[in-house]
Amino acid sequence: MGQAGWAPAWRQPEPKLKYDVIIIGGGGHGLATAYYLAKLHGITNVALLEKGWIGGGNSGRNTTIVRSNYFVEGNTAFYEHSLKLWEGLSHDLNYNVMFSQRGHLNLFFTPGQRDAMMRRYNIMRLNGIDGEFLDREQVQKMVPHLNYSEQSRLPILGGFLQARAGTARHDAVNWGYARAASTLGVDIIQNCEVTGFIKKAGRIVGVETSRGEVEAEKIGMAVAGSTSVLAAQAGLGPLPIESHKLQAFVSEPIKPFLDTVVVYGAGHGHFYISQSDKGGMVFGGDLDGYNSYAQRGNLPIYTDVASCAMNVMPALGRIKLLRQWAGIMDMSMDGSPFITKTNLSGFYLNAGWCYGGFKAIPGSGWCFAHTIAHDQPHEINSLLTLDRYAQGRQIDESGHGPFPKSH
Amino acid sequence: MLRLNCPFCGLRDHHEFAYLEDASVQMPSFEDTSEKAWFEAVFLRKNLRGVHVEHWHHIHGCRMILRVERDTQTHVISKVEAAHPSFRQRLSDVNDETKLISKARSKT
Numbered sequence: 001m002g003q004a005g006w007a008p009a010w011r012q013p014e015p016k017l018k019y020d021v022i023i024i025g026g027g028g029h030g031l032a033t034a035y036y037l038a039k040l041h042g043i044t045n046v047a048l049l050e051k052g053w054i055g056g057g058n059s060g061r062n063t064t065i066v067r068s069n070y071f072v073e074g075n076t077a078f079y080e081h082s083l084k085l086w087e088g089l090s091h092d093l094n095y096n097v098m099f100s101q102r103g104h105l106n107l108f109f110t111p112g113q114r115d116a117m118m119r120r121y122n123i124m125r126l127n128g129i130d131g132e133f134l135d136r137e138q139v140q141k142m143v144p145h146l147n148y149s150e151q152s153r154l155p156i157l158g159g160f161l162q163a164r165a166g167t168a169r170h171d172a173v174n175w176g177y178a179r180a181a182s183t184l185g186v187d188i189i190q191n192c193e194v195t196g197f198i199k200k201a202g203r204i205v206g207v208e209t210s211r212g213e214v215e216a217e218k219i220g221m222a223v224a225g226s227t228s229v230l231a232a233q234a235g236l237g238p239l240p241i242e243s244h245k246l247q248a249f250v251s252e253p254i255k256p257f258l259d260t261v262v263v264y265g266a267g268h269g270h271f272y273i274s275q276s277d278k279g280g281m282v283f284g285g286d287l288d289g290y291n292s293y294a295q296r297g298n299l300p301i302y303t304d305v306a307s308c309a310m311n312v313m314p315a316l317g318r319i320k321l322l323r324q325w326a327g328i329m330d331m332s333m334d335g336s337p338f339i340t341k342t343n344l345s346g347f348y349l350n351a352g353w354c355y356g357g358f359k360a361i362p363g364s365g366w367c368f369a370h371t372i373a374h375d376q377p378h379e380i381n382s383l384l385t386l387d388r389y390a391q392g393r394q395i396d397e398s399g400h401g402p403f404p405k406s407h
Numbered sequence: 408m409l410r411l412n413c414p415f416c417g418l419r420d421h422h423e424f425a426y427l428e429d430a431s432v433q434m435p436s437f438e439d440t441s442e443k444a445w446f447e448a449v450f451l452r453k454n455l456r457g458v459h460v461e462h463w464h465h466i467h468g469c470r471m472i473l474r475v476e477r478d479t480q481t482h483v484i485s486k487v488e489a490a491h492p493s494f495r496q497r498l499s500d501v502n503d504e505t506k507l508i509s510k511a512r513s514k515t
Contacts, residue, residue, distance in 0.1 A: 226456075228452070228453070228454035228455075228456075229454075229456050237451075238447075238451040238452060238453050238454070239451065239452070239454070240450040240451055240452070241452065241454055242429070242452050242454050243454055243456075243479070289425075289426045290426040290461065290463075290477075291429070291454065291455075291459055291461065291479050292479050292480075292482065293456045293479050293480045294479070294480055294481065294482055298408065298409060298421060299408045299421065299422075300421050300422050333449075333450045389446065389449075389450040390442075390446050390450075402449050402450055404452070
């Protein structure tokens with residue numbers, strides 16, 4: 001009767017003493033890694049250890065935007081691969097992740113911004129990634145209710161559109177990967193915090209957890225936000241990462257108002273907004289700006305994001321906020337991630353996702369599973385290494401130099 | 408809302424300040440040409456969960472750069488002082504002089 005007939009979507013096993021592979025971290029990246037290990041590489045004796053509940057960290061705290069409008073080598077192939085996986089994900093998992101290719105519209109306000117974005121989108125097109133230039137009239141036709149006033153603080157000159165980009169339902173992604181991985185034999189163990197590492201002859205052979213010791217041949221870590229803390233325990237030493245908090249906001253639900261993702265970055269203004277299927281306006285802006293492991297935001301960014309919203313979409317002014325929250329980002333020193341082997345044998349790192357971990361979930365899991373299974377990276381993630389900084393090969397998409405503030 | 412007790416201006420809201428960087432990073436001297444030292448200073452961070460030493464700029468106030476000790480898990484600020492040692496010394500001297508003056512005044 002009613003909604004009473006539902007069975008749990010994944011098993012709740014007790015941890016075994018030994019596995020072939022342990023994945024630390026039950027966010028989207030860890031879940032996707034476990035799934036692709038089982039599905040594509042035949043490694044099903046896998047434990048996924050999560051300190052809280054799956055999808056309770058950044059996977060449940062993002063603004064759900066999926067895109068691949070990157071132009072630097074190392075990022076282009078990776079994010080486009082991830083977007084292609086998104087396009088088939090609901091069928092692959094047999095779980096509706098509500099991936100909606102509603103387009104991602106990047107506004108520009110100055111000729112300089114236009115030229116920089118034109119370069120980016122031309123390079124994308126040369127790489128086989130879709131991207132279109134829209135002039136002011138075309139933007140106005142597509143999203144009529146932006147601020148097109150001549151007196152606007154940020155007069156809209158046009159926009160760049162990635163039509164294949166869009167949004168997805170974050171919980172469904174986590175639950176879909178969890179159910180599919182569990183069905184293939186992966187043990188998803190929640191409320192199991194990794195508190196230390198077991199080392200024998202200089203090699204990490206297992207982990208100490210709040211639910212006892214677990215051993216494994218190989219261990220992969222995907223714990224964005226807490227990467228530096230666990231990496232220090234594992235003996236990786238300081239990493240090129242700072243933990244920063246990024247806030248997101250959702251309004252009260254309203255009738256259909258915005259059928260695409262609208263984004264801009266201009267000077268110190270930074271803003272992205274979409275409407276969820278429940279009707280809430282989901283939006284965000286910059287980092288709070290100071291190192292933090294606290295999953296709660298601070299007032300200056302509220303006002304900053306609100307003023308960014310009012311600049312381009314003044315109609316939002318009367319809408320009430322429903323919720324606000326913060327997640328802890330691994331901000332890497334060039335704004336690009338790591339999916340890599342480490343200098344510890346049998347220990348693999350997935351980290352450094354900055355603002356953009358959600359869209360990367362399928363590609364990241366796919367590449368991380370390959371890296372763990374074969375003990376070497378796939379060509380697609382071969383540049384996403386930790387040692388690129390020492391070699392002077394940063395993947396600096398925004399050209400900002402070595403600061404942990406980039407996308 | 409974070410509030411920092413600026414040693415020059417008193418207790419002020421977060422809005423007046425800009426976060427600069429991890430203050431524990433020591434840049435090598437310009438004579439030091441080793442790649443390793445520069446790589447570590449430019450790229451690697453301890454990224455502590457706990458008490459973190461950092462620089463803030465009182466950009467909408469006295470424009471001084473401050474050295475702040477703040478817990479990255481609780482946001483509790485345990486210490487705020489001038490970043491530059493000579494300013495710390497001068498502030499301390501001024502405070503001592505002020506105490507001496509008020510002591511002298513209270514006697515008369």
